[in-house]
Structures are given as structure tokens and as C-alpha cells.
Amino acid sequence: MTGGPLGPRRWPWLLAVLVALGLAFYLLQPILLPFVLGALIGYLGDPLVDMLERRGMGRGLGVSVVFLIFTVLLAIALLIAIPALVHQVDALVRKIPDIYRWITDTLLPWLQARFSVPVSALPEIDWTSRLAENWQSLGKATASTLRGITGSGAGLLAGLFNLALVPVVAFYLMRDWDILMGKILRMVPKAWQENTSLMVGQADEVLGAFIRGQLLVMLALGVIYSLGLSIVGVQLALVLGMVAGLASIVPYLGFIVGIVSSLLVAWFQFHELSALLLVALVFGIGQVLESVVLTPILVGDRIGLHPVAVIFALMAGGQIAGFVGVLVALPVSAVIMVFLRHAVAHYRASDLYTGE
Structure with a gap:
């Protein structure tokens, strides 16, 4: 058990390197x-x-x-x-x-x-002051x-x-x-280089799908929603569209946030059911384009991060390292996911799992 690429003598060194990198990131x-x-x-x-x-x-x-x-x-x-x-x-x-x-x-x-x-009345507020x-x-x-x-x-x-x-x-x-x-x-130790190269390639594929693909999807959705709301004549079209595009980093969150806020703004502006239907049509078109065109072409199915994992990663990154933590949270999570897949596969092939 000591000569293999994942032998117990090497794991302490790997864990020590990871801990040192995490500590350096936190301090710097x-x-x-x-x-x-x-x-x-x-x-x-x-x-x-x-x-x-x-x-x-x-x-x-x-x-x-x-x-x-x-x-x-x-x-x-x-x-x-x-x-x-x-x-x-x-x-x-x-x-x-x-x-x-x-x-x-x-x-x-x-x-x-x-x-x-029973609904308690909200307090009167002098909004001017x-x-x-x-x-x-x-x-x-x-x-x-x-x-x-x-x-x-x-x-x-x-x-x-x-x-x-x-x-x-x-x-x-x-x-x-x-x-x-x-x-x-x-x-990397020579005994690990082949497996490491394979995992790095998979991590790069996941990172590329997210950073290049998902960011392009978010930008495209922001433009689509903003243009659609502008054509309908909704005020704050750019703000509403870009907020919906940015929120789409979490699946379906951008659609929900965007359509609810846009319907409210459209109702205050027009007070007409037809305006609400046009706003719903804009977000319906955007959702269809995302599902049929944008995500399959730009992202594919290579990210694999659960929406709850995305939310947790963003919040944890912000809590640990502020804005820098938010920037690196999802890329780090994507890489960790790739390594966890290999760790789970190694565990299922081990004597501990099979009981042999």
C-alpha cells in the first residue's frame, strides 16, 4: 500500500500542500x-x-x-x-x-x-426626507x-x-x-502525473464551460431581456434585464427575479394586462433561447454544479474572502467537484467499500 500513486505516505504531503495554499490565500x-x-x-x-x-x-x-x-x-x-x-x-x-x-x-x-x-398596516413614511x-x-x-x-x-x-x-x-x-x-x-510527483494530467484536463473543461460559457450565457440573457423590455417600452429595462442576466448564474433564479420585478414595474407604468403579457412573452422567449440555443452551445452539460452548491459556494466565498472569494468560489468548486469524482471512484474501487 505504499508504492501506489495514491499510497498513504503521499496523502499527508498532498493535504499539507492544500492546507498551506488555503492559508496563504486567506492571509494574502x-x-x-x-x-x-x-x-x-x-x-x-x-x-x-x-x-x-x-x-x-x-x-x-x-x-x-x-x-x-x-x-x-x-x-x-x-x-x-x-x-x-x-x-x-x-x-x-x-x-x-x-x-x-x-x-x-x-x-x-x-x-x-x-x-x-389580518394584515398589519405599514407605517407612514415621509419619503421625500x-x-x-x-x-x-x-x-x-x-x-x-x-x-x-x-x-x-x-x-x-x-x-x-x-x-x-x-x-x-x-x-x-x-x-x-x-x-x-x-x-x-x-x-507533481511522477507517480501522480498521469492521473493529475487527466484530472486537470477535466477540470479545465469544467472551468471553461463555466467561466467562458456561463458568463456568455449571462451576458446574452441580459442583452436579450434588456432589448425585449425596451421594445415593450418598460422603464428600467437595462437595469431589469442585466439583473436578470446576472442572477441566471443560478439556474432559473434569473428568470424568476427578472419576470417578477419586470411585471411589477410594467404594472406601475402601464396598469394594463397587455403590458404584463408582453413582459411575460419577453422572458418566455429568453428562457426558450437559453434552454434550446445558449446553454447547449456555450455551456453544454459539463458544469454539473447543483444550484444549491452554486449558492453555497458564492456565500462561502464572500464570507471567507469578500469579493475575491466570490470571484474564485465557483471555479474552485468546479475543480473540487472533478477531484471529488475521482476520489469517489477510487473509494468505490477500494477494499473498504467492497468489503473484500
């Missing part, structure tokens, strides 16, 4: 954001660079071309989306008093009359944060350095991705 979390973002960009761009390289383009030039494409797409998205989002969020804030008034004056009495349920206070608090918090950043030269330089570090890290990782992966694999 405050400085990891530019490296995590850079690694994400590098991973997304590596297949495109490989494709250009196979067509005769040099690795460095291919990285530059892909990097330029990413930069242009990001700039266009920011220039188009940010002003529209700011305008629509402001409009959403202004609608809060009307929504609250409808709940207290219409929805609660209807529920009480229809179901004979309340919103002014909240926006003032938000302004004070933003100003305090800016003063804290700009008041310290070291803090300002650190923030600018982290921001500038992301494209630098992404460029070099994209350029040397295959070399780095090969070096990491060669550090």
Missing part, C-alpha cells in the same frame, strides 16, 4: 484582487491566443491582438452601459415611494379581503472614502498600482499560460 487576500482578475482575463484569452498561434501568428502578437479586442469591448460596454444604468437607477429610486404606497393602499387590503388574513437622508448618507460615505484614499499618498498610490497591475498580470499570464501550466504539472 487583501492583495490578491489584481492577480485574480488578471488570471481570469488570462484564462479567458488563452484559447483565443492558441487559435491565433495555430494560424501562424506569434504568441506575443496574438496576446496583443486579443488584449486589444478585450480592451475595446470593455470600453464600448462601459461607455454605453454606465450612463444608462446611472439614469435608470436614479429613476428606480424615485419610484420607491409609489411602490410603497401601492403596497399599503392596494396590495395589503386586497390580500386581507381575499384571504381573510427619507430618500434625501439616505442619499446624503451615501454622499457622506463616498466623500469619506475618497478622503481616506486621497488623504494618504500611500493609499492612493496603492489603489492606482492595483488598478494598473491587472492588465500587466493578464498580459504576462496570457502570454506564458501554457508554459506555466507545464511547469506546475512537472512539479
Whole structure:
């Protein structure tokens, strides 16, 4: 039992390495954001660079071309989306008093009359002063944060350095991705290299399906919902559509959140049943496109993460390491899932399971 690739003498070393990596991640979390973002960009761009390289383009030039494409797409998205989002969020804030008034004056009495349920009245709120206070608090918090950043030269330089570090890290990782992966694999004990290479390949397939595929599905759904709601004439179409697209990271959650919030907004805006039917049609078309076209083509059935596992991974990542933890939660979960499959297969083939 000591000479095999999974012998008991090697497991303590493997566990020690994993614990050390987890501890290092936890301790270094405050400085990891530019490296995590850079690694994400590098991973997304590596297949495109490989494709250009196979067509005769040099690795460095291919990285530059892909990097330029990413930069242009990001700039266009920011220039188009940010002003529209700011305008629509402001409009959403202004609608809060009307929504609250409808709940207290219409929805609660209807529920009480229809179901004979005692419903306590919501308190009266002076929304003019309340919103002014909240926006003032938000302004004070933003100003305090800016003063804290700009008041310290070291803090300002650190923030600018982290921001500038992301494209630098992404460029070099994209350029040397295959070399780095090969070096990491060669550090694995020789007895494990064959199995490790197989598992890494499967993990890469799962990660590629999620990071490249699922993110594209989320973006496509956000665009589809936003355009559809805009055609119907629903206010806040961009906000509602993008929120629904982002929420689709959990299966069916984006559809539920999007259609419920959009129906409410459409009812407040039009007060017509036909508008609600058109909103339902938009989300029905989006759901059909996701099920029949987007997910089969862009993702396939390679992720295999249960919706509850997705929710738990996101919450656990945020609890452990904040925003950085949220970024790495699902990729790490996908990789762990691949290794767990092999561990379960090894356990079922062992004497402990078979009883022999």
C-alpha cells in the first residue's frame, strides 16, 4: 500500500500542500484582487491566443491582438452601459415611494379581503426626507472614502498600482499560460502525473464551460431581456434585464427575479394586462433561447454544479474572502467537484467499500 500513486505516505504531503495554499490565500487576500482578475482575463484569452498561434501568428502578437479586442469591448460596454444604468437607477429610486404606497393602499387590503388574513398596516413614511437622508448618507460615505484614499499618498498610490497591475498580470499570464501550466504539472510527483494530467484536463473543461460559457450565457440573457423590455417600452429595462442576466448564474433564479420585478414595474407604468403579457412573452422567449440555443452551445452539460452548491459556494466565498472569494468560489468548486469524482471512484474501487 505504499508504492501506489495514491499510497498513504503521499496523502499527508498532498493535504499539507492544500492546507498551506488555503492559508496563504486567506492571509494574502487583501492583495490578491489584481492577480485574480488578471488570471481570469488570462484564462479567458488563452484559447483565443492558441487559435491565433495555430494560424501562424506569434504568441506575443496574438496576446496583443486579443488584449486589444478585450480592451475595446470593455470600453464600448462601459461607455454605453454606465450612463444608462446611472439614469435608470436614479429613476428606480424615485419610484420607491409609489411602490410603497401601492403596497399599503392596494396590495395589503386586497390580500386581507381575499384571504381573510389580518394584515398589519405599514407605517407612514415621509419619503421625500427619507430618500434625501439616505442619499446624503451615501454622499457622506463616498466623500469619506475618497478622503481616506486621497488623504494618504500611500493609499492612493496603492489603489492606482492595483488598478494598473491587472492588465500587466493578464498580459504576462496570457502570454506564458501554457508554459506555466507545464511547469506546475512537472512539479507533481511522477507517480501522480498521469492521473493529475487527466484530472486537470477535466477540470479545465469544467472551468471553461463555466467561466467562458456561463458568463456568455449571462451576458446574452441580459442583452436579450434588456432589448425585449425596451421594445415593450418598460422603464428600467437595462437595469431589469442585466439583473436578470446576472442572477441566471443560478439556474432559473434569473428568470424568476427578472419576470417578477419586470411585471411589477410594467404594472406601475402601464396598469394594463397587455403590458404584463408582453413582459411575460419577453422572458418566455429568453428562457426558450437559453434552454434550446445558449446553454447547449456555450455551456453544454459539463458544469454539473447543483444550484444549491452554486449558492453555497458564492456565500462561502464572500464570507471567507469578500469579493475575491466570490470571484474564485465557483471555479474552485468546479475543480473540487472533478477531484471529488475521482476520489469517489477510487473509494468505490477500494477494499473498504467492497468489503473484500
